[in-house]
Every structure is written in C-alpha cells, then in structure tokens.
Amino acid sequence: MSRTTTSRRTRTLTAAKDVLRPLAPSDGLLGSIIDRGQEPLPRGTWVVFGVAFAGFAVPVIGFVELAERIRSGAKLPFDRPVMLWLRRRHTPRTTRIVRAVTELGxxxxxxxxxxxxxxxxxxxxxxxxxxxLLTVSLVGSTIINSVLKLLYRRDRPTFFAHIVQEKSYSFPSGHAMASAALAGCACVLAWPTGWRYPVIAGSAAYVPAVGVTRMYLGVHFPSDVLAGWCVSLAWVGEVATIMWLADRLDYVPRLLSRPEA
Known part of the structure; x- marks a missing residue:
C-alpha cells in the first residue's frame, strides 16, 4: 500500500473521529470505551463479563421457559400442589406472621x-x-414488572380465597421481583466488605420468605415467584456489571495520568 493511500486513509479516519466526537464525548462509559485506542481493558474484565453473561443467560432462559408455558396456556405441574400444601398449613397465628413478612417485600x-x-x-x-445501583435496579425492576404483567395478563390463582386483595395481574410477582432486586443490590454492595457473608445469609432467608408468603396468601403461583426472581437476578446483575465496568474504565486513565513522585 502506497504512502499516499495510507496518508489519505489516516486523514479520513481523523476527520470521521472529529465528526463523531460530539456524539461520543470522552467522559463516561461510552466515551471511555471509544477513546481507549489500543489501551487494554482492566485485568479481570473478561472474567467478569463471562460471569455476568452466565448470570444473565441462565435466569433469562428460566424466565422464557416459564413465560412460554404460561402464554400457551399450559399448566405447570408444581403450581397447584405447592399452593394446596401451603393451604393446609394455614393457622391464625401463621397467617398473622405471613402478613407481616410479606410487607417487607x-x-x-x-x-x-x-x-x-x-x-x-x-x-x-x-x-x-x-x-x-440501588435506584436504577429498584426503579427498573418496578417498570419491568409492570410491563410484563400487562404483556402476559395472567389471572391470580383461584384455588382458595385470597387472604389479601391484589388488583393487578399475577405474572411475574412484584413482591418477588422487588425483594430479589433489593437483596441482589445488598449482596453486590456488601461483597467487597466484611459484611459479605451476613448479607448473603440474610438475603438467602429474606427472598424465599417473601416469595413463600405470596403463595401462602393465595395471590401468586409458584411460577410467578420463580419468574420474578429470574427477572430481578438478570436485571441487577447486568446493572451491576455495567457500573463495575464504568468504574474500572474511569479508574485506569486516572491511574495512568497520575504524576510520578
């Protein structure tokens, strides 16, 4: 390739960058990626991407499987037996406890x-x-839940009288999504601290407890709860990954530009 051709191509690329630069400012995540040039991504980025992809793909596949069955009108074999099993455990004292716990989600x-x-x-x-992270995850999960409810329009269970009254559709469970999103954010924020294991243990008790209360009260199928967990896990995982990458991409240029002592 001649020197003239190479020079012309370089000038063309430079002109294109000048035109596009106002659309992709150098600050922020998008700008950090565009302006990096040949600078490598921070160490561990691809490992995090791999984990994030698996953490996103698995719950999404689970949700799609549940959603397709519901859309087709197929009955999930575990929905009715689980709810009837919980119905047989109804007592006035347990119901009072369940009503209090369900409010936590x-x-x-x-x-x-x-x-x-x-x-x-x-x-x-x-x-x-x-x-x-908290704001985007919680607000986003609420919006996603409302959209999915309108999309699938699943009626509430009718196996027994509802102990609490709900007016919205059933799939997916809003309480399950909200509690899972909150617990997921708490685990992400606590992970680099000494609170990691207590928060994980608390989340492992909190999320299933809220989910079980929705089935006990008769307002959600088990599949509604599982779908809510799947959506929130995927959503919070991706939000956390994007923010982690933004932090890393902002940190490395600052580290490289720090003057030597």
Missing part, C-alpha cells in the same frame, strides 16, 4: 429502604455509584 418497605440507603450512600458516604 411490598411497595412501601422496599422503596423506603432503598431510597434511605441510596441517600445515605450518596450524601453521607459520598458514594454515588452504589446509590445509583
């Missing part, structure tokens, strides 16, 4: 806790990305 407790934690992280600790 409701439309009041989860947003209040998430917004309080986000405010604390942002204004007291000065950590905006953890606050953004």
């Amino acid at each position: 409701g439309v009041t407790a989860v947003p209040v806790f998430a917004l309080t934690a986000a405010g604390y992280l942002a204004y007291v600790r000065g950590s905006r990305r953890p606050a953004a």
Whole structure:
C-alpha cells in the first residue's frame, strides 16, 4: 500500500473521529470505551463479563421457559400442589406472621429502604455509584414488572380465597421481583466488605420468605415467584456489571495520568 493511500486513509479516519466526537464525548462509559485506542481493558474484565453473561443467560432462559408455558396456556405441574400444601398449613397465628413478612417485600418497605440507603450512600458516604445501583435496579425492576404483567395478563390463582386483595395481574410477582432486586443490590454492595457473608445469609432467608408468603396468601403461583426472581437476578446483575465496568474504565486513565513522585 502506497504512502499516499495510507496518508489519505489516516486523514479520513481523523476527520470521521472529529465528526463523531460530539456524539461520543470522552467522559463516561461510552466515551471511555471509544477513546481507549489500543489501551487494554482492566485485568479481570473478561472474567467478569463471562460471569455476568452466565448470570444473565441462565435466569433469562428460566424466565422464557416459564413465560412460554404460561402464554400457551399450559399448566405447570408444581403450581397447584405447592399452593394446596401451603393451604393446609394455614393457622391464625401463621397467617398473622405471613402478613407481616410479606410487607417487607411490598411497595412501601422496599422503596423506603432503598431510597434511605441510596441517600445515605450518596450524601453521607459520598458514594454515588452504589446509590445509583440501588435506584436504577429498584426503579427498573418496578417498570419491568409492570410491563410484563400487562404483556402476559395472567389471572391470580383461584384455588382458595385470597387472604389479601391484589388488583393487578399475577405474572411475574412484584413482591418477588422487588425483594430479589433489593437483596441482589445488598449482596453486590456488601461483597467487597466484611459484611459479605451476613448479607448473603440474610438475603438467602429474606427472598424465599417473601416469595413463600405470596403463595401462602393465595395471590401468586409458584411460577410467578420463580419468574420474578429470574427477572430481578438478570436485571441487577447486568446493572451491576455495567457500573463495575464504568468504574474500572474511569479508574485506569486516572491511574495512568497520575504524576510520578
């Protein structure tokens, strides 16, 4: 290839970058990726991408399998037996406990806790990305849940009288999605700290407990709860991965530009 051709191609690429640069500013995640040139990605990036992909693909496949069966009108073999088994365990005392526990995954407790934690992280600790993770994950899960309910329009179970009244559609469970999103964010934020294992243990008890209460109260099928967990796991995992990558891509250029002592 002649020197003239190479020079012309270089000038063309430079002109194209100048035109596109206002559309892709150098700050932020997109700009960091575009402006890196030949600079390698931070160490461990591809491992995180692999884990994130698996963490996204597995729950999405699970949700799709459940959704396809529901859309086709097929009855899932475990829905009715599980709910009837829980119905046989109804007692006044257990019902009072269940009604209290189910509120921990409701439309009041989860947003209040998430917004309080986000405010604390942002204004007291000065950590905006953890606050953004909580806000984006919880608000996003709420929007996704509303869209999916309207898309599938599954009626609530009718195996026995509902102990609480719900007016929206059944699939997927909003309580299951909200509690799983909150617990997922808590695990992500606690992972690099000494609170990792207590938070994981608490989440492992909290999420199933809220899910079981929805079935006990007669307002959700087990498949509704499983679908909610799948969607929230995929959503929070991808939000956390994007924010991790943004943090890494912002950190490396600052590290490289730091003046030597």
